[in-house]
Amino acid sequence: MNFDEYCQQKAAPPGSSVYYALRQAPYASQAALTALFALHRELDDTARETSDPTVGQTKLAWWRKELAALAAGQPSHPVSLALAKHAAAIAQDGAALQTLADGFAMDLEQARYLDFANLRRYVERVGGAFALLVARASAGAAWPGAATSWAPALGNALTLARFVEDVGHDARHGRVYLPIDELQRYAVTAADLMHRRYGPAFTELMRFQTARARAALHEALAAIPPAERRAQRTLRALAALALATLDEIERDDYQVLHQRIALTPIRKLWVAWRAARRR
Numbered sequence: 001m002n003f004d005e006y007c008q009q010k011a012a013p014p015g016s017s018v019y020y021a022l023r024q025a026p027y028a029s030q031a032a033l034t035a036l037f038a039l040h041r042e043l044d045d046t047a048r049e050t051s052d053p054t055v056g057q058t059k060l061a062w063w064r065k066e067l068a069a070l071a072a073g074q075p076s077h078p079v080s081l082a083l084a085k086h087a088a089a090i091a092q093d094g095a096a097l098q099t100l101a102d103g104f105a106m107d108l109e110q111a112r113y114l115d116f117a118n119l120r121r122y123v124e125r126v127g128g129a130f131a132l133l134v135a136r137a138s139a140g141a142a143w144p145g146a147a148t149s150w151a152p153a154l155g156n157a158l159t160l161a162r163f164v165e166d167v168g169h170d171a172r173h174g175r176v177y178l179p180i181d182e183l184q185r186y187a188v189t190a191a192d193l194m195h196r197r198y199g200p201a202f203t204e205l206m207r208f209q210t211a212r213a214r215a216a217l218h219e220a221l222a223a224i225p226p227a228e229r230r231a232q233r234t235l236r237a238l239a240a241l242a243l244a245t246l247d248e249i250e251r252d253d254y255q256v257l258h259q260r261i262a263l264t265p266i267r268k269l270w271v272a273w274r275a276a277r278r279r
Contacts, residue, residue, distance in 0.1 A: 003078035003085075004031060010079070011037035017245075020268045021237040024276035025138060026230075032137040033234055035082035036090070040100070040130055042079055047104035048175070056108045060101065067097040087137050099129045111174055112190065115181045122177075123159045124152065131155025131235060139231045150223040154235055157216035161242035164209050164249060167193060168257035178209060196257040206254035210246050217243055226279075233276035240275030241268060 001009075011034050012019040018037050025033055043063060050056035070080040071094030083091040090096065103125025113119040128151075135151035136143045163170070163177045170177060171193035183189065186205035191197075217239050224232055241263065249261050263271065 003081045004034070006078040007031075007034045007038035007082045010041050011035075015265045015268075017238065017241045017263075017268055017272075020265075020272040021234045021241065024233040024237045024272050026233070029138050029140055029231075029234075031082070031085075032087035032090070032140075033134060035079060035086055036130075036133055036137055038079045039083065039097075042077075043101060043104040047107035048173070050108075053108050060105055060108065064098065064101055067101060068094060070094075071097065090133055090136055096129065096133060099125055100133070103127075103129065107175070112176045113179050115179045119177065119179050120156075123156045127155035127157075127159030128152030129155070131158065134235055135232060138234055139228065142231065144228070150220060150225075151235070153216070153223065154220035154239060157213060157220045158238055158242055160209075160213035160216055161246055164206065164213055165242075165245055165256065165260060165262075167206070167209075168196065169260055171257070178205070182208070193257060198255070198257065202257075203254055206249075206256070210250055210254070214243060214246050229279070236278075237272035237275045240271050244271045 012022050022030060022033055022037070043060070046059040046063060047056055050059065066075070066077050066080055069075055070084060070091050073084070073092075075081050075084045075091070080091070103122060106122045106125070113122065131154050132148060132151040134155075167178065171190070174194075176183075176190045176193060178193075182205065186208070187201045188205050192199075192202060221236065221239050224236070229236065244263055244267070245261065248263065249256055252261055255261070
């Protein structure tokens with residue numbers, strides 16, 4: 001297996017939302033984007049899927065060294081090798097890559113957030129910083145610095161939508177991304193989430209979370225300049241898939257504590273294809 005095949009398998013297994021979103025990208029940018037999403041998955045797995053925080057810290061420290069080596073032109077991991085080949089400008093931007101790692105490091109330091117302002121620090125690093133890298137890779141040599149005004153906002157919105165989709169899964173793994181003050185406002189406890197306790201209060205909480213994520217997605221999509229929309233097909237497709245998933249969650253009365261509600265593969269294909277071609 002070469003490094004491109006490794007990245008494809010890591011970032012976008014068939015049937016995943018990322019798989020269908022990447023297929024909408026112009027061919028010239030697909031390899032770079034796949035490598036970026038593979039890096040995101042590697043860091044995510046290191047921080048969020050490692051049960052022992054000490055092990056997670058050790059793995060993340062290794063990735064920090066690898067990202068520094070990548071920026072210095074000495075990559076060794078398959079994902080780093082792919083980035084060096086297909087996204088050289090991003091590979092050399094050590095500060096941007098380390099910002100992404102900083103976000104995932106927060107997963108190893110805390111599992112709950114007092115309020116939305118505190119949560120936003122995490123969201124901006126894991127979501128906003130990553131979306132900016134995706135926007136850069138999508139635009140290639142034509143990337144305008146103005147992308148900084150909309151790409152992070154779209155990444156933040158995608159992360160808020162993921163919190164809604166994964167609230168049950170995250171809670172079962174000891175992570176509650178819904179701010180403590182918002183849980184208190186709706187009289188829902190972290191134990192309610194962990195023990196899958198539904199009720200009117202939980203429904204109202206999730207209605208609020210879903211509405212916030214949906215509004216953020218629409219606002220961020222509307223901010224993409226018309227001249228950049230074609231190049232940004234992948235992010236636009238991901239946003240459309242997130243919106244469609246939020247609609248499904250709402251239709252299912254927010255039954256997300258015991259299951260992960262997802263679109264069927266054929267619907268993902270249709271939603272991503274249609275979004276990428278919308279003007």
